Each structure stands twice: as C-alpha cells, then as structure tokens.
Amino acid sequence: MGDLTNYGLLIIHKEGILEPITLHLDDITYGGAAVGRYEGKAVFVPGGIPGEDVRVEIVEQKPRYAYARLLEVLRPSPDRVAPPCHAFGRCGGCQWQHIAYEAQLRFKTKIVRDQLQRLAQVSEPPVQPIIGMAEPWRYRNNMQFVVDDKGHLCLLEAGSNRPVAVGDCRLLCPELCEVFDQMELDYPGLAGVTLRVGRATGERMIVLETEGEEEAPEVEVDQPVSCVLLLPDGTGAALIGSTCLHEELGGRSLRVSAGSFFQVNTEQAGQLMRLVLEFADVQPGQTVLDAYGGVGTFGLALAETARQVIIVEGSPSAVADARENAAGAPNVRVIQGAVEAVLPTLEGPLDVAVLDPPRAGVAKEALAALAERRPTRIVYVSCDPGSLARDVRYLLERGYTLRTVQPVDMFPQTHHIESVALLKRG
Secondary structure (H helix, E strand, C coil): CCCHHHCCCCCCCCCCCCCCEEEEEEEECCCCCEEEEECCEEEEECCCCCCCEEEEEEEEECCCEEEEEEEEEEECCCCECCCCCCCECCECCCCCCCECHHHHHHHHHHHHHHHHHHHCCCCCCCECCCECCCCCCCCECEEEEEECCCCCEEEEECCCCCEECCCCCCCECHHHHHHHHHCCCCCCCEEEEEEEECCCCCCEEEEEEECCCCCCCCCCCCCCCEEEEECCCCCEEEEECCCEEEEEECCEEEEEECCCCCCCEHHHHHHHHHHHHHHHCCCCCCEEEEECCCCCHHHHHHCCCCCEEEEEECCHHHHHHHHHHCCCCCCEEEEECCHHHHHHHCCCCCCEEEECCCCCCCCHHHHHHHHHHCCCEEEEEECCHHHHHHHHHHHHCCCEEEEEEEEECCCCCCCCCEEEEEEEEC
16 A cells, blocks of 8 residues: 555654564554454554555564554455545544544444443443534534644644644544634743634634743734633633633523533534423423533523533533523523532432543442432443443442443544433343
8 A cells, every 4th residue: 555644644752672563453443543463462543444465574572462553455345545634643632534434333332332332341232323513524513632832733743742733633623624724922931722613603703822920922913702711720811702602402502601511512412302202201290400511502402392401520611601591591500510529419219310521431439329319211421431431330230220222423534433322120
C-alpha cells in the first residue's frame, strides 16, 4: 500500500524494539486498535482494520500482549477509506476516519457486546444495533482547543501533548467554523479556548481559560458571539455578551452556562432523550432520581409524568443552570453534591433512577447506596463501555437484570461509544 502518510494512520511515539513482523488482524478492541496474534500473544495495532494483513513493529511488550506501530498495509480491508482530514494520524481528535462509517457502526456495536460479555459476565448481552447518523460529520457543538506559541487554535497530537494546527476540523459544526476562521489570539497567558453553540438557537460562545491569575484578555470579534473567561471555580465572567447560551431538546429550552456540561452532539442527544424516556417508563405518582443530572436535560423531561424528580449534580455551574431551567416545575428538586454523598441522605422511595456519569462510571459507594434503595428501573447512560460493564455486573449481583442496551453513535470518526442500558429489579 506504500507510504502510510497518505492514509493518516495513527503514530505511536516510541521506537521499535524488534524487527518488523507481519500480522493478520482479526478483531478490534475498545480503545480503537485492531488486534492480531504473534507467537500466542495479542498485538494491538492502532490504525489497522480487522481482515487486513499488515507489517508492524512492536513498540511495547507486556507479558500477555504487545503494542505495535503500523508500517504498511499489505492487504487492505474493503472497509478502509482515505481520511478527508490532512491532520488525521497526527491529531488525536479522531481515530477512525480511515474506516468506512458503516463499518465504524458495526465495530462499535460489537465492542459494547464484547465488553458486557467479558467484564459483566453476560453470556448473551441484549445489545441492539447502534443508532448512527445520516451525516456523520460537522456534528460537534462544543470543541476544546489549546493555543500554540503563535496564537493558533490547535488540538493535541495523538499520544502526546504537542499542539497540532488542524485548520478546518471536519467534526466542528458550521456555526463554529465561522468563529474559528476569524479568530486571532495574541495573549501569552491563554491555556485553552472552547467554542460552543446552541444548535437550535444559533447562540455562539468563546470560552477562554488562563494559566493563572492573569488579567482578563481583551477580545475583539466581528460576529455576534459571547466571550467568557472561565474562572477557577467553574463559573464564567462575561467579557462580551452573556455567560450562557440556550439549547433546545425535546421541545424544551435549556440554559447552559460556560462551565456546564452538555452533550457535544445535539442531534444524537435527542436520541438519548427519547431512549431515557422510553426506558424509564415513568408512571404518575413515581419518584425519579436523576443522578449526574447536569443542567436538567433528562430530569425535566421526566418531571412531566413523575410525582417528583430529584436531580443530583456536583458542578455548581450546572446546578445553577438546572435550577433556572426547573423554574416553574414545583416537582423538581435540584441538589448540589456528589451522588455518593447525597443518595444516602434522601428520604422516601425511589422508583426509577437515571444515571449519566462521567467516563469513569458510577462511584462504587453510589452504586451501593442505589442498590439499597432498590429502584424498580435503572436507566444507565454511559460514554464508556468498560465502566458500563463493570457497573452492570455490580447491579446484576444485587438482583437486577439487564433488559436491553442501545448504543448511540455520539462521536462518529472516533472510537468513543455512548450507550443507554435498562436494568430492572428481579
């Protein structure tokens, strides 16, 4: 296949420790690397695709497995495509642009199933085919950049902290491309820049982060856009315009402040909303826990049916947004704090629990407290199949059954996978 720079394959920043070898790749794993076997040992090859014959060099040896750098594709998979981005392979933002989108979806469904089999010990996981996107590009409503010494917005190089100037990032939505193209920065204390947009409202925001206690930078922009300095406590100070923007989901307007989390893919967030409502199946008179509830995205929708919804969130910024978004909903209670600290203090029954934790999953103390409360249904929104499988196993051991798992492709062109799982007691 010749020079792999034409295919943008991932670079591992280590020297080879053995002579190059030839492998047949027969699987793909969580983390995005293809897998072959050599002398009885699994060899992980970033940039490879199952079905390919490749020439690689080993860069790291472990007792039971090894990591290798891809040198040449000897027999390409029919799923291999030319990545459209010139920075692919150097930039760490995408890992799978070299894989046809239908194959990406197939691999992600398989990875979720494999993780549940291996880590949750579920022999036949009820995993549904992943919900993909009709247009798997230009979907991100939020992107974080670092700033190089020339003031350019950059992403980080794969496997390192070195900045890569990407120019036109093909994941960034069109509304933010306009802002990106016109930004010029001349401020030495700037640590990072985040661009955000409400896709439904068109409200755009530039969020600046400094390295220390430097004075706020002066900002000039030629477009209607807010500019916010993010303070160490996660709150924002407006330099231009507002410290928040608004998004619409499920027919509801949501305030999202500069320091608050919101799903980066608005279209697929709508799919998550639909699945959470379907799986929760809340009945009148029930009490719902919305743990890691953010700005109230799921909790407020569930409150239309529930007797009471309790939103628990640790971020002060998101809590303030959730309280504002819940104004006029007397059956919604928003509590600031860690889920593992708040849950044991709650009184009364919990009929349904919705969990939307960060990548690390639910804290074990929180899972233990939840299992003691014995909600009839648990809806688990996960951005990490490994931590999902670990937490599912814990709940299975405490009397729950896994009814269904629906992956959703929130992050096309990357190996990251979102899933919504339903567990029921008994």
